[in-house]
Amino acid sequence: MADLTAFTSADHPVRKWRKVKDKIIESILFLAALSSVFVTIGIIYILVSESLPFFQHVSFKEFVTEKEWTPMFSEAKFGILPLVVGTFMATLIALTVAIPLGTITAAYLSEYVKPNVREMLKPILEMLAAVPSVVYGYFALLFVTPILQKFLPELGGFSVLSAGIVMGIMIIPYISSLSEDAMRSVPTHLREASAALGSSKFQTTFRVVFPSAFSGISSAYILGISRALGETMVVAIAAGMQPNLSLNPLEPASTITAYIVQVSLGDLPHGSIGFQSIYVAGLTLLIMTLIFNVLGMWIKVRFQEKE
Amino acid sequence: METIMASASDVENKLEPLSVLKSNLAVNVKQRKRSDFLFSLVGLMSLLFALITLLALFVDLAMTGVPRIDLAFFAEFPSRFASKAGILSAWVGTFAVMITTAFCAIPMGIAAGIYLEEYAPKNWLTRLIELNIINLAGVPSITFGLMALGLFVYKLQLGQSILTAGLTLGLLVLPIIIVTTREAIRTIPNSIREASYGLGATHWQTIQDHILPYSSGGILTGVIIALSRAIGETAPLVTIGALTFIAFLPSSPVSPEYPFLSFKWLMDSFTVMPIQMFNWISRPQAEFHVNAAATGVVLLLMTLIMNGIAIFIRYRFRKKMKW
Amino acid sequence: MEQIYKAPPECQTKFTFGSGRDFLRAKVSDLSFRYNPEDRRVLNKVSLPVFDKKITALIGPSGCGKTTLLRCFNRMHDLYNATSYEGDIVLYPEGKNILSSEIDPMEVRMRIGMVFQKPNPFPKTIYENVAYGLKVRGIKKKSFIDEKIEKSLVQAGLWSEVKDRLQAQATALSGGQQQRLCIARALATDPQILLLDEPTSALDPISTAHIEELIVEIKDDVTIVIVTHNLHQAARCADYTSFMYMGDLIEYGPSEQIFTKPQDKRTENYITGRFG
Numbered sequence: 065m066a067d068l069t070a071f072t073s074a075d076h077p078v079r080k081w082r083k084v085k086d087k088i089i090e091s092i093l094f095l096a097a098l099s100s101v102f103v104t105i106g107i108i109y110i111l112v113s114e115s116l117p118f119f120q121h122v123s124f125k126e127f128v129t130e131k132e133w134t135p136m137f138s139e140a141k142f143g144i145l146p147l148v149v150g151t152f153m154a155t156l157i158a159l160t161v162a163i164p165l166g167t168i169t170a171a172y173l174s175e176y177v178k179p180n181v182r183e184m185l186k187p188i189l190e191m192l193a194a195v196p197s198v199v200y201g202y203f204a205l206l207f208v209t210p211i212l213q214k215f216l217p218e219l220g221g222f223s224v225l226s227a228g229i230v231m232g233i234m235i236i237p238y239i240s241s242l243s244e245d246a247m248r249s250v251p252t253h254l255r256e257a258s259a260a261l262g263s264s265k266f267q268t269t270f271r272v273v274f275p276s277a278f279s280g281i282s283s284a285y286i287l288g289i290s291r292a293l294g295e296t297m298v299v300a301i302a303a304g305m306q307p308n309l310s311l312n313p314l315e316p317a318s319t320i321t322a323y324i325v326q327v328s329l330g331d332l333p334h335g336s337i338g339f340q341s342i343y344v345a346g347l348t349l350l351i352m353t354l355i356f357n358v359l360g361m362w363i364k365v366r367f368q369e370k371e
Numbered sequence: 372m373e374t375i376m377a378s379a380s381d382v383e384n385k386l387e388p389l390s391v392l393k394s395n396l397a398v399n400v401k402q403r404k405r406s407d408f409l410f411s412l413v414g415l416m417s418l419l420f421a422l423i424t425l426l427a428l429f430v431d432l433a434m435t436g437v438p439r440i441d442l443a444f445f446a447e448f449p450s451r452f453a454s455k456a457g458i459l460s461a462w463v464g465t466f467a468v469m470i471t472t473a474f475c476a477i478p479m480g481i482a483a484g485i486y487l488e489e490y491a492p493k494n495w496l497t498r499l500i501e502l503n504i505i506n507l508a509g510v511p512s513i514t515f516g517l518m519a520l521g522l523f524v525y526k527l528q529l530g531q532s533i534l535t536a537g538l539t540l541g542l543l544v545l546p547i548i549i550v551t552t553r554e555a556i557r558t559i560p561n562s563i564r565e566a567s568y569g570l571g572a573t574h575w576q577t578i579q580d581h582i583l584p585y586s587s588g589g590i591l592t593g594v595i596i597a598l599s600r601a602i603g604e605t606a607p608l609v610t611i612g613a614l615t616f617i618a619f620l621p622s623s624p625v626s627p628e629y630p631f632l633s634f635k636w637l638m639d640s641f642t643v644m645p646i647q648m649f650n651w652i653s654r655p656q657a658e659f660h661v662n663a664a665a666t667g668v669v670l671l672l673m674t675l676i677m678n679g680i681a682i683f684i685r686y687r688f689r690k691k692m693k694w
Numbered sequence: 695m696e697q698i699y700k701a702p703p704e705c706q707t708k709f710t711f712g713s714g715r716d717f718l719r720a721k722v723s724d725l726s727f728r729y730n731p732e733d734r735r736v737l738n739k740v741s742l743p744v745f746d747k748k749i750t751a752l753i754g755p756s757g758c759g760k761t762t763l764l765r766c767f768n769r770m771h772d773l774y775n776a777t778s779y780e781g782d783i784v785l786y787p788e789g790k791n792i793l794s795s796e797i798d799p800m801e802v803r804m805r806i807g808m809v810f811q812k813p814n815p816f817p818k819t820i821y822e823n824v825a826y827g828l829k830v831r832g833i834k835k836k837s838f839i840d841e842k843i844e845k846s847l848v849q850a851g852l853w854s855e856v857k858d859r860l861q862a863q864a865t866a867l868s869g870g871q872q873q874r875l876c877i878a879r880a881l882a883t884d885p886q887i888l889l890l891d892e893p894t895s896a897l898d899p900i901s902t903a904h905i906e907e908l909i910v911e912i913k914d915d916v917t918i919v920i921v922t923h924n925l926h927q928a929a930r931c932a933d934y935t936s937f938m939y940m941g942d943l944i945e946y947g948p949s950e951q952i953f954t955k956p957q958d959k960r961t962e963n964y965i966t967g968r969f970g
Binding site for chain 1: 403404406407409410411413414415417418420421422424425427428431432435478479480482483485486487490491499500502503504505506507509510511512513514515516517518520521522525526542545546549573574575596599600602603604605606609610611612645648649652653660663664667670671674675678682
């Protein structure tokens, strides 16, 4: 049996070894946790360092005011605007689909459906999020676009509209799942108080549960927005990859992500302006999503303090 | 009976007339009941919309793709002729990249999750790491591709290899594994930790003998979901310049000479199923779209089976581990 | 044998009780405790003896610090940051202050076992639960472990119920059985002191009666410190009782004396049910 008769002193070799071992394990685990910070640093460092040379060729003013983005043409123009507008158009269409459907589905699942049915439906709904985005791209190009063309004969083979709609379907589960969590975490006594005043379920859902869960629901929306901004394959496949400063959803367009894919498919030498341009585009995208992520966190923190 | 009725109506007659608040009670209740009913209808419809879309996607893909799937489809390399092309190099590539991803992300993710739940002191550094992980989970996947292109392909000269792809996807799914590991560990009540310490166990013994085994179901669920996400991920791999026409397999992991294991395959170029599918969708000919659908069916089945397993494990473990 | 448990003379001066044949197992002196350096003291200069192979009960209204005091004995508070002890608990026969930073809390816990308020078996088999304490001590000999498991399950009155299903999941046992398993788990490591933190508060009356009988039976083998909010339980089981109130130890003495002729007004009020 181990020595149980005497307490070891602090400088006992067994205890020293135990301490060293614990420290070693802790340090390894700590490094693993810290590595995530290095990933972020790596992303920012690479994106910034590869983009900087771009601005030696193109002025920042041209970058933000020029209305054309044609880095591959012999007379190259570098205005990010068409890509940003395309990105926001696709996102807007996606949200128009996803926010109403996601929110209503969440409210329905949280307030109207029996718990055992809900437990069965939720995993099925989450499968929508598990489908690879390239499959959604196929769906947008070869299923949704032909259907839309029946109603809108002027719609071409590639359009922001069909890419946006499919992206919307894709982010429904993100919005519904998080919104439902938020609604269900509203304490039951609030619902009971509302019911006791004679409210119907509908009134309780939208006048009591929805406002109380609003911070959670809005962070679900923001997550949806940042997903839509960064989604790549659906737009790359179905939206046509044509930088196009137009607000018409029936026309083809390109987004930041689709542009990066388009360039990557070709064979641009490292260091060329085309190569640098994808980093500038990527950096713009990163900043855009970062703004929404920070906004989401801010809403969460602010609301948690209030509670 | 009649007397009772009579006295009841007497009582009623003695009641004061309804106040204005209650005068249109019946109408109001009817209206609100209708809105209740209408909303449950709308809710059901929006839920059905999502489910029917999912179904339509399956059916459409299956109708086009399934007839194309036969043994040769898995045994052939891609080809200029749609009817001869197969996904051999793509599924082998997917397999090889997944192994690399798993080796990179699983140990690191679980270790980071354990640190944050069991060791991390409450200070600014921990807070920074936590915020960073939340934020990283929201970074678009294509950004990881750009980082990998600059760092792994050019700075570290790893080339457009399986290793580069595995590292990229590994870093991409790292936050998923960290977050699910933490959630799984958090469900273990403190009383179990105290019981272990109370018997004289060390910190690491407690983690090894209790925390990890009891959270293994949740961690496994997270790992499977992370890998299923990585399998379908296309954009970052396109960005690192994964070639789309690969008519050869990576070198064999076993070698005839000592030490019988070879890691040369890590540095080989590759293609994966989603890239192969993307490549075929992008062609104008409809025959290639059939190939794309067939690849899509395989890809979809794989991810759905993985997700199904994850859901099953989560369900089983929740039943087993009732605290 | 008993001689070695006898405390050095200076420790005995403060307490002279009972027949005088009781030997000190541990002595708490001027123990103060804070959960946070800025917080008020949860324990305020508490002193009491713990006699060998006797049951010492800690009673008092909720929040009086009795559980906090109990958890000092095996340094459970060390698991959480920023907690601080002043004063000492000397464990005999070693004569060491187990609260000293010189002493590894893990070694304290290897000597002092604990049973918690709610039964907390590991979600492993019954066998693995009882064997765990031996396992962390590096004992691998199967015959020894088996013997120990049987002995402690017999002591805990659980052997006849589980001997045919040692490989069954511990979580499948009833609440009372789980708590007896937790007692067996602690006994398997031969603790010098066994701490019981309201061990019956989560159990039904029948299981409670079982556990109480068991506690009285095992005191021949092990020293017990028990926290309870059930005064009848303390009166029935304990040899010595201490009454605590707002972090102070108000009164300590043989249970008989505390329950029949308490010296302090507050003790009297509490045991007659006027507050608490």
